[in-house]
Amino acid sequence: MATNENLPPNVIKQLAKELKNLDDSPPEGIKVIVNDDDFSTIFADIEGPAGTPYENGIFRMKLLLSHDFPHSPPKGYFLTKIFHPNIATNGEICVNTLKKDWNPSLGLRHVLIVIRCLLIEPFPESALNEQAGKMLLENYEEYARHARLYTGIHALKPKPKFKTAAISESTTALNVDQKAASLTAAPSSKTVAGPELSAVAVSPAASELAVEAASARPASATTTVTASATGPTSKPVASAGFPVPLKKEGTIAAKLPAVDRKKMDARKKSLKRL
Numbered sequence: 001m002a003t004n005e006n007l008p009p010n011v012i013k014q015l016a017k018e019l020k021n022l023d024d025s026p027p028e029g030i031k032v033i034v035n036d037d038d039f040s041t042i043f044a045d046i047e048g049p050a051g052t053p054y055e056n057g058i059f060r061m062k063l064l065l066s067h068d069f070p071h072s073p074p075k076g077y078f079l080t081k082i083f084h085p086n087i088a089t090n091g092e093i094c095v096n097t098l099k100k101d102w103n104p105s106l107g108l109r110h111v112l113i114v115i116r117c118l119l120i121e122p123f124p125e126s127a128l129n130e131q132a133g134k135m136l137l138e139n140y141e142e143y144a145r146h147a148r149l150y151t152g153i154h155a156l157k158p159k160p161k162f163k164t165a166a167i168s169e170s171t172t173a174l175n176v177d178q179k180a181a182s183l184t185a186a187p188s189s190k191t192v193a194g195p196e197l198s199a200v201a202v203s204p205a206a207s208e209l210a211v212e213a214a215s216a217r218p219a220s221a222t223t224t225v226t227a228s229a230t231g232p233t234s235k236p237v238a239s240a241g242f243p244v245p246l247k248k249e250g251t252i253a254a255k256l257p258a259v260d261r262k263k264m265d266a267r268k269k270s271l272k273r274l
Contacts, residue, residue, distance in 0.1 A: 032108075052119055074098065085127035
């Protein structure tokens with residue numbers, strides 16, 4: 001494995017400075033992975049440019065620096081599979097900047113930017129992948145379809161993971177709060193259960209009258225009556241299924257013995273005073 005010992009000290013110093021600059025201020029769509037123990041191999045992740053068949057893809061590539069760098073150009077390879085005229089099936093990159101147009105004054109930033117621009121504008125005339133180069137010249141739509149297929153299979157960006165558990169817990173808490181609010185808003189009332197009525201709301205005064213009337217009847221004829229506090233508009237129902245007539249004051253008018261009727265009248269007068 002190549003190490004920093006294969007590079008001259010002055011080159012290592014220059015590379016360290018340039019790599020730090022790339023890490024602090026990366027070019028658009030390019031992220032350099034720095035390995036302080038080995039400057040002879042530079043890794044970078046390149047985002048597929050928008051509007052190209054490589055859009056939404058992340059492509060890992062590497063630059064191999066020889067012992068006489070920067071006098072000789074680095075060699076570039078794509079590690080992520082890609083369908084491109086200037087990139088061979090083994091990942092080797094063919095671009096003039098890394099060949100005849102190389103200049104020792106060119107830095108790593110310039111090289112990486114040129115390689116990303118290659119994804120925007122390929123050069124089929126100097127193709128390493130002859131199938132991709134021929135397809136690009138003869139049928140661009142078919143070439144773009146192949147390139148998108150490779151991108152979707154090998155280079156697609158990972159989707160962000162949502163915290164489904166936290167969302168579920170917050171939704172449950174919201175439902176509980178809504179139920180609690182509806183229960184708090186519901187009016188409190190007393191209920192009297194009967195054979196035909198599961199739960200009927202009654203006012204406190206009518207409840208006492210119903211209990212008193214029920215105690216005056218035989219056990220077999222016990223009647224459960226409801227009367228709303230709103231007055232004569234309510235229609236109470238007896239357990240036998242027949243309506244019980246009410247007077248305007250909301251009291252029960254039933255056929256009772258004279259003694260019980262006097263008690264009822266006295267009770268009614270006392271309620272009127274209240």
